[in-house]
Amino acid sequence: MPELIPLISQQEIKEKIREIGQNITRDYKGLDLVVVGVLKGAFVFLADLVRQISIDHEIDLLGASSYEGTSSTGQIVFTKRPDLELKGRDVLLVEDIVDTGRTLAKTVESMQLLNPRSIKICALIDKTERREAQINVDYSCFCIDGGFIVGYGLDYNEKYRNLPAIFNLKL
Numbered sequence: 246m247p248e249l250i251p252l253i254s255q256q257e258i259k260e261k262i263r264e265i266g267q268n269i270t271r272d273y274k275g276l277d278l279v280v281v282g283v284l285k286g287a288f289v290f291l292a293d294l295v296r297q298i299s300i301d302h303e304i305d306l307l308g309a310s311s312y313e314g315t316s317s318t319g320q321i322v323f324t325k326r327p328d329l330e331l332k333g334r335d336v337l338l339v340e341d342i343v344d345t346g347r348t349l350a351k352t353v354e355s356m357q358l359l360n361p362r363s364i365k366i367c368a369l370i371d372k373t374e375r376r377e378a379q380i381n382v383d384y385s386c387f388c389i390d391g392g393f394i395v396g397y398g399l400d401y402n403e404k405y406r407n408l409p410a411i412f413n414l415k416l
């Protein structure tokens with residue numbers, strides 16, 4: 246039976262998202278912000294984050310998937326493309342986690358083809374141990390070394406996304 250070890254509490258998540266939301270609000274004043282959440286994992290974080298951004302902005306979604314169990318297959322499959330016109334606009338990609346960095350590297354590459362004015366990255370978790378692609382996370386809520394984490398949108402074989410806090414999964 247997998248074991249769940251508490252890592253980041255609901256309260257810590259709430260406080261950090263409020264702070265990051267204020268920073269985004271300040272930095273994007275006067276810009277044409279489109280917040281693009283990367284499904285599936287980012288759906289919980291995205292919903293909480295946009296409610297802490299107090300300037301006008303639009304929201305879109307893209308889908309990217311590459312994990313089987315705790316390992317990246319290395320093959321990023323885009324399951325959904327954004328619907329909004331992004332040309333000339335200020336895109337903020339919202340991810341639940343940056344691990345190897347492969348998903349975001351491919352995602353940024355594909356978003357650049359749509360000619361936005363700017364692309365920045367906001368991640369709930371910046372996990373550094375397995376990083377392979379050079380990714381600059383502009384807004385990071387929590388930085389951790391390693392482990393496989395679940396909860397608050399993050400899954401293991403599609404389970405545990407509903408947990409309200411973040412846990413280390415021990416198999």
Ligand SMILES: O=P(O)(O)OC[C@H]1O[C@H](OP(=O)(O)OP(=O)(O)O)[C@H](O)[C@@H]1O
Pocket residue numbers: 283284285286287309310311312317340341342343344345346347348349400
């Ligand atoms: O930096 P990386 O090593 O590429 O890992 C990060 C990606 O892994 C997870 O997605 P996953 O493929 O599990 O799909 P999901 O969001 O649908 O769970 C997560 O949501 C990120 O998109």
Ligand SMILES: Nc1nc2[nH]cnc2c(=O)[nH]1
Pocket residue numbers: 312342343344345372392393394395399400401
């Ligand atoms: N759930 C989950 N998905 C990931 N995708 C890349 N790293 C992780 C992780 O630690 N946990």
